[in-house]
Amino acid sequence: xxxxxTAPAPRPAPSLVRSNYERTxxxxxxRDCGYSSPLPGKPGWSIWxxxxxxxxxxxxxxxxxxxxxxDTAAEGPDQPGRAPGWLSEVPTPxxxxxxxxxxxxxxxxxxxxxxxxxxxxxxxxxPGSYPAAWISGVTGAxxxxxxxxxxxxxxxxxxxxxxxxxxxxxxxxxxxxxxxxLGPVTPVFSSGSxxxxxxxxxxxxxxxxADGYLYLFGFCQVASPLAGCGASQVFLAxxxxxxxxxxxxxxxxxxxxxxxxxxxxxxxxxxxxxQLLGISVGDYAADGQGLVMIEQTSLAGDFQAWQATSPAGxxxxxxxxxxxxxxxxxxxxxxxxxxxxxxxxxSTRGDLLISYYNPGNGQVGIAAYPWxxxxxxxxx
Numbered sequence: 001x002x003x004x005x006t007a008p009a010p011r012p013a014p015s016l017v018r019s020n021y022e023r024t025x026x027x028x029x030x031r032d033c034g035y036s037s038p039l040p041g042k043p044g045w046s047i048w049x050x051x052x053x054x055x056x057x058x059x060x061x062x063x064x065x066x067x068x069x070x071d072t073a074a075e076g077p078d079q080p081g082r083a084p085g086w087l088s089e090v091p092t093p094x095x096x097x098x099x100x101x102x103x104x105x106x107x108x109x110x111x112x113x114x115x116x117x118x119x120x121x122x123x124x125x126x127p128g129s130y131p132a133a134w135i136s137g138v139t140g141a142x143x144x145x146x147x148x149x150x151x152x153x154x155x156x157x158x159x160x161x162x163x164x165x166x167x168x169x170x171x172x173x174x175x176x177x178x179x180x181x182l183g184p185v186t187p188v189f190s191s192g193s194x195x196x197x198x199x200x201x202x203x204x205x206x207x208x209x210a211d212g213y214l215y216l217f218g219f220c221q222v223a224s225p226l227a228g229c230g231a232s233q234v235f236l237a238x239x240x241x242x243x244x245x246x247x248x249x250x251x252x253x254x255x256x257x258x259x260x261x262x263x264x265x266x267x268x269x270x271x272x273x274x275q276l277l278g279i280s281v282g283d284y285a286a287d288g289q290g291l292v293m294i295e296q297t298s299l300a301g302d303f304q305a306w307q308a309t310s311p312a313g314x315x316x317x318x319x320x321x322x323x324x325x326x327x328x329x330x331x332x333x334x335x336x337x338x339x340x341x342x343x344x345x346x347s348t349r350g351d352l353l354i355s356y357y358n359p360g361n362g363q364v365g366i367a368a369y370p371w372x373x374x375x376x377x378x379x380x
Contacts, residue, residue, distance in 0.1 A: 015083040017355065017364040019074050020101035026058040029105060030362035033339035034355045037138045039075060039177050040147035046078040046345055047177055048087060049135045053105050069132030070107035080348045083366035093182035109133045110185060112155040116194035118166045124157035132156045136204025141174055142241050149175045152204045152216060167202045172246055186247040200235045200254060200267045205281035207311060214241040215311040217281045232276035233269035236311055255312050271306055271315050280341040287347050289371060294342045294354060301325040301337040301356060321369050328359025
């Protein structure tokens with residue numbers, strides 16, 4: 001039975017993800033997207049991985065730092081039910097992890113090589129263009145005893161002052177926070193000649209299953225003209241959760257709706273077609289909720305949450321709501337409410353916590369939404 005879909009108001013009042021650098025210097029840090037994970041071997045602490053980052057002076061007029069396409073990271077104590085407010089910036093690996101309060105954001109991933117302008121063999125450079133390796137999720141890397149994280153990222157050629165995005169690759173990177181060591185950064189899928197990668201292979205939201213598989217999720221936006229996207233869809237890929245397999249493009253299988261296939265074109269959708277604009281999937285078993293998928297359904301920040309007991313589903317609609325974005329002044333992609341990402345380690349048995357990019361202030365905010373009470377016959 002499908003639970004009734006409610007539209008709760010966020011609680012408590014939305015708050016910002018803040019860093020010690022901002023508090024120490026008075027400068028403002030504008031970030032896009034925010035993924036988080038508990039730090040292995042450091043209970044009560046989390047790491048946050050952000051996409052593009054801009055540092056401005058206190059008045060917001062002068063740009064003090066600009067990090068495009070290489071992401072940034074910060075870590076600090078977390079408290080379930082609250083946004084982190086005391087994050088320290090992580091230096092570019094493998095620099096010593098000093099965590100100084102005055103340290104400014106630094107690039108985290110290496111810049112991707114070999115990306116090309118859309119439909120050409122020319123390198124992804126020029127006015128308003130740059131290659132980007134944008135993080136698309138993070139999870140604990142097996143084996144847990146190694147105290148590592150596994151980071152998913154997608155390579156894009158960004159063109160037209162940030163308004164044009166062409167996904168050209170997907171990869172995985174191992175990261176060991178205790179020593180600030182970035183292990184193998186492994187490209188898995190790539191297209192070439194400036195062609196878009198099939199959306200079934202533009203993956204993120206890694207989840208390591210109890211069955212020994214690494215699961216990754218991809219999606220097609222509503223009315224997307226890209227190959228393989230006749231309608232909005234959510235795809236699921238899996239491979240054995242070991243480096244020899246997750247680095248091998250031929251070791252991946254795709255959920256068809258009835259079973260698994262090595263044929264990427266056979267991939268089916270996990271949820272019905274709708275107004276899909278983005279997804280985030282995480283394991284909320286510690287909060288008593290199993291797997292939960294956040295589906296953004298409008299540029300105003302509307303979303304639906306879906307729930308399942310296994311990655312292949314079935315997925316049941318759980319709740320709906322809207323993150324409190326405010327209107328931005330920038331054109332194109334920069335002015336959109338986006339990057340709705342769930343955070344299992346910050347969520348509680350009472351509330352689901354979701355972060356989002358707010359174009360009104362250019363920062364990452366967090367809002368909490370009460371979990372609905374489910375009927376007895378709803379699968380947990």
